[in-house]
Amino acid sequence: MNIYSELSNGVKIPKLGFGTFRVQDGKQTIDAVRTALEIGYRHIDAASIYDNEESVGQGIKESGVPREEIFITSKVWNTDQGYQNTLNAFELSLKKLATDYLDLYLIHWPKELNKETWRALEKLYKDGRVRAIGVSNFKEHHLIDLMKNAEIKPMVNQVEFHPQLAQPELLKFCKENNIQVVAWGPLMQGQLNKFGLFKELSEKYNKTAAQIVLRWDIQQGVVTIPKSITPERIKSNADIFDFELTEEDMQKISMLNTGERIGPDPDKINF
Numbered sequence: 001m002n003i004y005s006e007l008s009n010g011v012k013i014p015k016l017g018f019g020t021f022r023v024q025d026g027k028q029t030i031d032a033v034r035t036a037l038e039i040g041y042r043h044i045d046a047a048s049i050y051d052n053e054e055s056v057g058q059g060i061k062e063s064g065v066p067r068e069e070i071f072i073t074s075k076v077w078n079t080d081q082g083y084q085n086t087l088n089a090f091e092l093s094l095k096k097l098a099t100d101y102l103d104l105y106l107i108h109w110p111k112e113l114n115k116e117t118w119r120a121l122e123k124l125y126k127d128g129r130v131r132a133i134g135v136s137n138f139k140e141h142h143l144i145d146l147m148k149n150a151e152i153k154p155m156v157n158q159v160e161f162h163p164q165l166a167q168p169e170l171l172k173f174c175k176e177n178n179i180q181v182v183a184w185g186p187l188m189q190g191q192l193n194k195f196g197l198f199k200e201l202s203e204k205y206n207k208t209a210a211q212i213v214l215r216w217d218i219q220q221g222v223v224t225i226p227k228s229i230t231p232e233r234i235k236s237n238a239d240i241f242d243f244e245l246t247e248e249d250m251q252k253i254s255m256l257n258t259g260e261r262i263g264p265d266p267d268k269i270n271f
């Protein structure tokens with residue numbers, strides 16, 4: 001399952017990662033992360049705002065998987081933006097995750113202080129504290145604005161991405177600029193069943209709706225990070241590398257796009 005995509009700086013990111021949002025701090029997070037690593041996931045998506053980084057670190061430790069085999073992402077939260085605050089927040093995330101470097105550090109949401117925050121990420125990158133840097137929830141105009149002053153271009157943009165919000169223009173822009181798109185909420189936070197199409201495709205491929213959608217991500221070059229605390233789902237969500245959707249079925253899924261978000265619109269956030 002550790003099939004990789006290559007970032008613009010040559011760093012390899014596993015195409016399938018494991019999400020940790022809304023996983024309860026403590027035993028639930030420790031167990032979920034350990035289970036995911038035991039099953040074979042090698043990419044963990046964390047964030048300081050999820051308030052469970054220590055447990056993520058503990059789950060990694062308990063799995064026994066060597067640190068260098070795992071791709072760890074974390075994100076600087078909105079209230080920690082700005083140059084010095086970001087450097088401080090980074091150190092705290094490292095400490096909680098019990099690691100001395102990150103594979104990827106992201107600006108969690110676009111805010112007024114993006115540019116100062118980005119300078120801090122550039123410093124961390126140049127100092128070798130993080131192997132890649134990027135952003136999250138950036139629309140095209142946020143990316144253009146950031147790149148105008150940036151010394152280093154973002155290597156990743158992690159955005160809400162699923163059949164209902166397939167973001168074709170943003171995906172095209174990111175591909176043209178060598179920015180890897182990572183899909184958050186790939187399973188529509190558990191609401192895929194609302195589409196009859198997945199029943200039809202499940203029967204055709206003998207795969208679950210979740211597996212079909214995660215495969216749809218990967219086949220269009222999008223890295224995907226589903227979350228589950230249920231061991232059977234953690235396992236089945238990773239079983240997506242032994243089949244291929246036809247171009248026609250890829251299109252059928254893409255046709256479900258209405259542009260409707262589940263999460264906040266990055267231009268209208270009030271947090």
Ligand SMILES: NC(=O)c1ccc[n+]([C@@H]2O[C@H](COP(=O)([O-])OP(=O)(O)OC[C@H]3O[C@@H](n4cnc5c(N)ncnc54)[C@H](OP(=O)(O)O)[C@@H]3O)[C@@H](O)[C@H]2O)c1
Pocket residue numbers: 018019020021022045046108136137158159183184185186187188189190191208210211225226227228229230233234236237263
């Ligand atoms: N950058 C950002 O702003 C941002 C925002 C949101 C999320 N994220 C990241 O992206 C990750 C994934 O997004 P998400 O957690 O919001 O949503 P998601 O992965 O789309 O969906 C998670 C939900 O789907 C359920 N689920 C998992 N596998 C399933 C399956 N095979 N069949 C049916 N239901 C299934 C889970 O239930 P159980 O857990 O009960 O199994 C959970 O309720 C997050 O965990 C986080 O790391 C980033």
